Amino acid sequence: MKKIDGGVCAATGFKASGVYAVIKNNPSGKFDLALLMSDLPADTAAVFTTNQVKAAPVLVSIENLQKTGGKSSAVILNSKNANACVSDGYTNAKLECDFVSEHTGVNPDEVLVCSTGVIGQSLAIDKIKAAIPELVKKLSADGNSDAATAIMTTDTVKKEYAVEFEIDGKVCKIGGMAKGSGMIAPNMATTINVITTDVKIAPDLLRTALSDVTEKTYNCLYIDGDMSTNDTVIIMANGLAKNPLIHKINDNFEKFKNALFHVMKNLTIMLAKDGEGASKLLTANVKNAPSFEVGRAVAKTVIGSDLLKCAMFGEDANWGRILCAIGYAPADIEIAPIEVSLVSKRGEILVCKNGEGLEFSEENASEILSEDEIEININLNQGSEAATAWGCDLTYDYVKINGDYRS
Amino acid sequence: MKKIDGGVCAATGFKASGVYAVIKNNPSGKFDLALLMSDLPADTAAVFTTNQVKAAPVLVSIENLQKTGGKSSAVILNSKNANACVSDGYTNAKLECDFVSEHTGVNPDEVLVCSTGVIGQSLAIDKIKAAIPELVKKLSADGNSDAATAIMTTDTVKKEYAVEFEIDGKVCKIGGMAKGSGMIAPNMATTINVITTDVKIAPDLLRTALSDVTEKTYNCLYIDGDMSTNDTVIIMANGLAKNPLIHKINDNFEKFKNALFHVMKNLTIMLAKDGEGASKLLTANVKNAPSFEVGRAVAKTVIGSDLLKCAMFGEDANWGRILCAIGYAPADIEIAPIEVSLVSKRGEILVCKNGEGLEFSEENASEILSEDEIEININLNQGSEAATAWGCDLTYDYVKINGDYRS
Numbered sequence: 001m002k003k004i005d006g007g008v009c010a011a012t013g014f015k016a017s018g019v020y021a022v023i024k025n026n027p028s029g030k031f032d033l034a035l036l037m038s039d040l041p042a043d044t045a046a047v048f049t050t051n052q053v054k055a056a057p058v059l060v061s062i063e064n065l066q067k068t069g070g071k072s073s074a075v076i077l078n079s080k081n082a083n084a085c086v087s088d089g090y091t092n093a094k095l096e097c098d099f100v101s102e103h104t105g106v107n108p109d110e111v112l113v114c115s116t117g118v119i120g121q122s123l124a125i126d127k128i129k130a131a132i133p134e135l136v137k138k139l140s141a142d143g144n145s146d147a148a149t150a151i152m153t154t155d156t157v158k159k160e161y162a163v164e165f166e167i168d169g170k171v172c173k174i175g176g177m178a179k180g181s182g183m184i185a186p187n188m189a190t191t192i193n194v195i196t197t198d199v200k201i202a203p204d205l206l207r208t209a210l211s212d213v214t215e216k217t218y219n220c221l222y223i224d225g226d227m228s229t230n231d232t233v234i235i236m237a238n239g240l241a242k243n244p245l246i247h248k249i250n251d252n253f254e255k256f257k258n259a260l261f262h263v264m265k266n267l268t269i270m271l272a273k274d275g276e277g278a279s280k281l282l283t284a285n286v287k288n289a290p291s292f293e294v295g296r297a298v299a300k301t302v303i304g305s306d307l308l309k310c311a312m313f314g315e316d317a318n319w320g321r322i323l324c325a326i327g328y329a330p331a332d333i334e335i336a337p338i339e340v341s342l343v344s345k346r347g348e349i350l351v352c353k354n355g356e357g358l359e360f361s362e363e364n365a366s367e368i369l370s371e372d373e374i375e376i377n378i379n380l381n382q383g384s385e386a387a388t389a390w391g392c393d394l395t396y397d398y399v400k401i402n403g404d405y406r407s
Numbered sequence: 408m409k410k411i412d413g414g415v416c417a418a419t420g421f422k423a424s425g426v427y428a429v430i431k432n433n434p435s436g437k438f439d440l441a442l443l444m445s446d447l448p449a450d451t452a453a454v455f456t457t458n459q460v461k462a463a464p465v466l467v468s469i470e471n472l473q474k475t476g477g478k479s480s481a482v483i484l485n486s487k488n489a490n491a492c493v494s495d496g497y498t499n500a501k502l503e504c505d506f507v508s509e510h511t512g513v514n515p516d517e518v519l520v521c522s523t524g525v526i527g528q529s530l531a532i533d534k535i536k537a538a539i540p541e542l543v544k545k546l547s548a549d550g551n552s553d554a555a556t557a558i559m560t561t562d563t564v565k566k567e568y569a570v571e572f573e574i575d576g577k578v579c580k581i582g583g584m585a586k587g588s589g590m591i592a593p594n595m596a597t598t599i600n601v602i603t604t605d606v607k608i609a610p611d612l613l614r615t616a617l618s619d620v621t622e623k624t625y626n627c628l629y630i631d632g633d634m635s636t637n638d639t640v641i642i643m644a645n646g647l648a649k650n651p652l653i654h655k656i657n658d659n660f661e662k663f664k665n666a667l668f669h670v671m672k673n674l675t676i677m678l679a680k681d682g683e684g685a686s687k688l689l690t691a692n693v694k695n696a697p698s699f700e701v702g703r704a705v706a707k708t709v710i711g712s713d714l715l716k717c718a719m720f721g722e723d724a725n726w727g728r729i730l731c732a733i734g735y736a737p738a739d740i741e742i743a744p745i746e747v748s749l750v751s752k753r754g755e756i757l758v759c760k761n762g763e764g765l766e767f768s769e770e771n772a773s774e775i776l777s778e779d780e781i782e783i784n785i786n787l788n789q790g791s792e793a794a795t796a797w798g799c800d801l802t803y804d805y806v807k808i809n810g811d812y813r814s
Binding site: 050051052053054082084085086087118119120121228229306307310311313314316318319320321323324326327328329332333335352354355356357394395396398399400401402403 | 491492720726763764
């Protein structure tokens with residue numbers, strides 16, 4: 001397996017595009033509308049927000065996948081407006097499918113819809129309608145970057161990742177794009193992620209792989225504890241790599257799942273690193289946990305502590321807050337055997353052993369914490385399972401960005 | 408019932424004091440060690456942190472209350488050091504009981520211990536030992552303010568409240584002190600609260616009242632989602648009001664519980680208002696909920712949303728974030744009937760009806776949100792129960808305070 005260029009267009013038979021549809025005035029002219037197309041209807045699995053307030057595009061995408069039995073040909077995506085909690089939300093999301101259908105010929109039920117942005121304002125559907133011809137015209141196998149740009153909201157960088165690997169001599173590819181970067185919470189920690197692959201795989205195994213990998217990637221991401229109304233992860237598999245169909249859990253399935261993990265893990269890290277206002281990527285690695293679930297609960301609780309996030313921003317080795325957060329993790333654990341160390345490329349420092357603090361050089365700790373990627377290594381010493389969670393520090397800029405998001 | 412002056416010394420037979428013991432150097436000389444004494448051993452009920460990492464003073468207080476069957480005569484309290492996660496923690500907490508016993512004559516098992524401050528540093532027990540004689544000498548019925556000052560950490564104001572009421576012609580009093588103001592989370596949202604009363608009440612009813620009132624006050628407070636290792640609420644009842652013993656749930660019990668609610672609710676509001684870095688007190692009032700539990704879950708989830716907290720700091724009427732938070736509250740609710748309005752002393756504005764946004768004047772909304780006390784009124788329209796939760800906005804200062812807490 002190797003990393004390759006490109007995002008959602010890396011796999012054979014996918015095209016994408018992005019335009020500035022003026023969904024909201026933006027002097028920079030940043031793209032705000034994207035389209036993704038597969039040359040063939042693709043088997044599609046998806047995971048959606050568990051928020052009881054689901055945005056209209058989520059409801060329409062769920063409905064369409066039910067109607068088609070899990071096939072899709074296109075995804076239309078916009079930023080600047082979540083199309084959530086508005087009376088014309090459903091109608092507008094359906095209209096988006098119709099517009100795409102009219103200009104591409106695909107069945108409107110094979111169009112999925114993703115929106116992200118402000119909640120509670122009507123979508124500028126006329127602007128979207130007007131932009132569709134150009135959006136379709138621009139579709140190309142190099143359009144991944146335009147599409148990834150169009151879904152950015154408060155993101156400071158676009159997020160794409162792709163890999164290539166072989167199955168029985170056939171070159172296969174998986175690529176994806178994602179957007180963050182606030183309102184990112186423990187359950188389905190993301191807003192919008194679209195993954196494409198040319199691998200030929202049975203629909204039930206595609207779902208299994210997506211669900212397994214989501215548990216260890218997006219569901220291990222924690223920015224601010226808020227769960228969006230629009231969270232969506234979609235994977236489309238069009239089979240154009242022409243590998244022998246993966247129809248059972250075997251080596252080929254594991255190869256596929258491993259490649260998918262690689263793509264989704266890297267997107268997760270990009271999301272964490274670009275969390276709203278973030279200045280540091282934080283990674284909590286828990287080892288020797290009694291189970292993966294306990295390990296993940298500990299890792300996510302630590303990474304989600306506002307107090308720890310502030311301490312990391314301040315480059316203060318306040319390990320007491322780490323132990324405190326471990327103590328209120330929703331898991332039954334023994335405190336006495338726990339060891340904690342802080343790591344960056346400048347070194348590692350053990351700050352806690354046997355559940356208690358150690359003397360350590362504050363100078364050395366400050367130097368380690370001055371880096372912009374910090375690992376918090378937690379050895380629970382009560383089992384053999386491991387888990388990792390990703391997050392970021394809590395900074396002045398997070399407050400600034402979110403104090404005035406709508407303007 | 409009427410509000411009266413004083414805090415933990417308002418009730419008959421309680422004395423308190425505070426001194427600067429130099430638990431940590433502090434150029435301002437702010438008190439950091441407090442003592443509270445009852446003239447008679449008092450029936451005592453307490454609620455402690457559910458964090459699996461419990462500080463040594465919590466363990467010693469639990470142990471002592473078990474030994475005495477729920478009696479206590481004194482509480483020693485310090486700020487600047489949590490006495491948590493250190494190998495000499497238990498020994499030092501026990502020594503504090505011994506010191507108080509030596510200088511006051513009370514049984515060491517009748518001494519409770521509360522500490523708050525940095526986790527993971529050994530307590531300066533020699534400094535505490537040296538300060539005890541002065542601390543005991545200063546005990547007085549006017550010492551409440553000194554004690555309330557001594558337990559402050561990042562608090563900007565001391566927190567005391569007291570009321571007076573009558574039971575069968577006897578004047579009774581309840582007073583208390585509390586400290587915040589960070590690491591305050593949903594389950595037992597506090598760090599240290601001590602309530603004293605001269606009411607004569609059976610121990611089991613004292614426990615019932617404390618537990619019921621805690622559910623509707625401290626457990627409805629949310630500052631930052633972090634749960635401390637040291638959370639403690641203690642109520643001491645010495646019976647010196649000489650009212651006929653409250654020994655069953657009757658009108659007198661309700662009168663007592665109502666007065667206790669009044670004290671604890673006002674302390675809760677003080678804690679919320681003085682949340683770390685807070686510039687605004689936020690109150691979420693939920694009405695017409697199917698149950699108190701559902702109402703409280705909604706109120707606390709809304710008040711706990713970092714995104715909403717930032718929006719309130721920015722005085723931005725981003726009601727979409729309120730609805731989003733309602734949607735991920737851990738409760739089963741219908742979204743369609745929900746109404747939301749924002750209220751301050753400048754007026755009220757309805758921003759959401761039938762689960763969807765309304766057109767409203769941004770100018771009017773900004774004016775309402777410019778106040779420093781904001782109420783978020785949520786009408787669930789699906790029942791008849793109500794609940795309230797208190798919190799504060801998320802500001803630059805929260806990040807600043809917590810980026811460098813240990814220094």
